[in-house]
Amino acid sequence: MQKFLLLVCVSIGISDTVLVESAATVPESHNVIWGARSSRDVLIKREIVKETFKPLRIVSSDYEFKQKSDRNPYPRTITQIVVTDQYTDGDGGYATLKSGGPGMDFAVIHLKSQRGHGYHFTIDIYGQ
Numbered sequence: 001m002q003k004f005l006l007l008v009c010v011s012i013g014i015s016d017t018v019l020v021e022s023a024a025t026v027p028e029s030h031n032v033i034w035g036a037r038s039s040r041d042v043l044i045k046r047e048i049v050k051e052t053f054k055p056l057r058i059v060s061s062d063y064e065f066k067q068k069s070d071r072n073p074y075p076r077t078i079t080q081i082v083v084t085d086q087y088t089d090g091d092g093g094y095a096t097l098k099s100g101g102p103g104m105d106f107a108v109i110h111l112k113s114q115r116g117h118g119y120h121f122t123i124d125i126y127g128q
Helices: 002-024
Strands: 032-035 042-051 060-066 078-085 094-100 106-112 119-127
Touching: 032 094, 042 060, 060 119, 078 094, 078 106, 106 119
Parallel strands: none
Antiparallel strands: 032 078, 042 119, 060 106, 078 119, 094 106
16 A cells, blocks of 8 residues: 555656646746726827847847827826737847836837847837
Protein backbone atom coordinates (compact mmCIF):
# COMPACT_ATOMS: atom_id res chain seq x y z
CA MET A 1 0.00 0.00 0.00
CA GLN A 2 2.85 2.40 0.82
CA LYS A 3 4.51 1.73 -2.54
CA PHE A 4 1.23 2.52 -4.35
CA LEU A 5 0.83 5.81 -2.40
CA LEU A 6 4.44 6.77 -3.15
CA LEU A 7 3.91 6.07 -6.84
CA VAL A 8 0.78 8.27 -6.92
CA CYS A 9 2.60 11.14 -5.16
CA VAL A 10 5.54 10.97 -7.55
CA SER A 11 3.31 10.94 -10.63
CA ILE A 12 1.33 13.95 -9.37
CA GLY A 13 4.54 15.86 -8.67
CA ILE A 14 5.85 15.20 -12.18
CA SER A 15 2.61 16.28 -13.86
CA ASP A 16 2.52 19.55 -11.84
CA THR A 17 6.05 20.36 -12.97
CA VAL A 18 5.17 19.74 -16.61
CA LEU A 19 2.10 21.99 -16.38
CA VAL A 20 4.09 24.83 -14.84
CA GLU A 21 6.77 24.67 -17.53
CA SER A 22 4.29 24.65 -20.41
CA ALA A 23 2.36 27.62 -18.97
CA ALA A 24 5.54 29.66 -18.50
CA THR A 25 6.60 29.38 -22.15
CA VAL A 26 3.41 30.82 -23.64
CA PRO A 27 4.26 34.18 -25.30
CA GLU A 28 1.90 37.09 -24.72
CA SER A 29 1.09 40.48 -26.16
CA HIS A 30 1.96 43.59 -24.18
CA ASN A 31 -1.49 45.20 -24.10
CA VAL A 32 -2.21 48.09 -21.72
CA ILE A 33 -5.46 49.72 -20.54
CA TRP A 34 -5.63 52.97 -18.57
CA GLY A 35 -8.94 54.21 -17.14
CA ALA A 36 -12.45 52.80 -17.41
CA ARG A 37 -15.09 53.11 -20.09
CA SER A 38 -18.82 53.62 -19.58
CA SER A 39 -21.76 53.18 -21.93
CA ARG A 40 -21.83 56.90 -22.81
CA ASP A 41 -18.22 57.03 -24.00
CA VAL A 42 -17.33 57.45 -27.64
CA LEU A 43 -14.21 56.57 -29.60
CA ILE A 44 -12.34 59.85 -29.99
CA LYS A 45 -9.32 58.58 -31.89
CA ARG A 46 -7.94 55.32 -33.27
CA GLU A 47 -4.35 55.35 -34.41
CA ILE A 48 -2.11 52.59 -35.74
CA VAL A 49 1.51 53.24 -34.79
CA LYS A 50 4.22 51.12 -36.34
CA GLU A 51 8.00 51.24 -36.34
CA THR A 52 10.34 48.81 -38.09
CA PHE A 53 13.23 47.13 -36.34
CA LYS A 54 16.84 48.27 -36.25
CA PRO A 55 19.41 45.51 -35.74
CA LEU A 56 20.67 45.28 -32.15
CA ARG A 57 18.89 48.52 -31.19
CA ILE A 58 15.83 49.55 -29.21
CA VAL A 59 13.36 51.73 -31.11
CA SER A 60 11.27 54.24 -29.15
CA SER A 61 9.08 57.28 -29.74
CA ASP A 62 6.35 59.34 -28.10
CA TYR A 63 2.77 59.38 -29.40
CA GLU A 64 1.03 62.67 -28.60
CA PHE A 65 -2.74 63.09 -28.60
CA LYS A 66 -3.99 66.68 -28.41
CA GLN A 67 -7.54 67.88 -29.03
CA LYS A 68 -7.34 71.63 -28.66
CA SER A 69 -7.62 73.50 -31.92
CA ASP A 70 -9.51 76.41 -33.45
CA ARG A 71 -12.13 73.99 -34.81
CA ASN A 72 -12.65 72.24 -31.48
CA PRO A 73 -12.81 74.77 -28.61
CA TYR A 74 -14.44 72.22 -26.23
CA PRO A 75 -12.33 69.07 -26.14
CA ARG A 76 -13.65 65.80 -24.74
CA THR A 77 -12.34 64.35 -21.48
CA ILE A 78 -10.45 61.09 -21.91
CA THR A 79 -11.97 58.21 -19.94
CA GLN A 80 -9.98 55.23 -21.25
CA ILE A 81 -6.92 54.54 -23.37
CA VAL A 82 -6.46 51.05 -24.83
CA VAL A 83 -3.08 50.18 -26.35
CA THR A 84 -3.16 46.83 -28.19
CA ASP A 85 0.10 45.14 -29.16
CA GLN A 86 -0.29 43.56 -32.59
CA TYR A 87 2.67 41.21 -32.05
CA THR A 88 1.17 38.16 -30.31
CA ASP A 89 4.40 36.15 -30.11
CA GLY A 90 5.92 38.10 -27.22
CA ASP A 91 8.29 40.13 -29.45
CA GLY A 92 6.21 43.32 -29.36
CA GLY A 93 6.98 46.56 -27.62
CA TYR A 94 5.89 48.26 -24.42
CA ALA A 95 3.70 51.31 -23.86
CA THR A 96 3.83 53.64 -20.86
CA LEU A 97 1.72 56.69 -20.12
CA LYS A 98 4.10 59.62 -19.89
CA SER A 99 1.60 62.43 -19.18
CA GLY A 100 -2.09 63.22 -19.42
CA GLY A 101 -4.52 60.34 -19.85
CA PRO A 102 -7.89 59.59 -18.19
CA GLY A 103 -9.45 62.69 -16.69
CA MET A 104 -7.48 65.00 -18.98
CA ASP A 105 -7.97 66.19 -22.57
CA PHE A 106 -4.51 65.08 -23.80
CA ALA A 107 -2.14 62.13 -23.54
CA VAL A 108 1.49 61.37 -24.27
CA ILE A 109 2.31 57.66 -24.61
CA HIS A 110 5.90 56.42 -24.77
CA LEU A 111 6.30 53.43 -27.10
CA LYS A 112 9.38 51.23 -26.87
CA SER A 113 10.45 48.06 -28.67
CA GLN A 114 12.49 45.14 -27.48
CA ARG A 115 16.10 45.01 -28.61
CA GLY A 116 16.37 44.01 -32.27
CA HIS A 117 12.59 44.21 -32.84
CA GLY A 118 10.08 46.82 -33.95
CA TYR A 119 6.64 47.59 -32.58
CA HIS A 120 3.09 47.71 -33.94
CA PHE A 121 0.35 49.14 -31.72
CA THR A 122 -3.29 50.10 -32.13
CA ILE A 123 -4.17 52.99 -29.83
CA ASP A 124 -7.85 53.60 -29.02
CA ILE A 125 -8.79 56.71 -27.02
CA TYR A 126 -12.31 56.95 -25.56
CA GLY A 127 -13.95 59.93 -23.90
CA GLN A 128 -17.06 61.94 -23.06
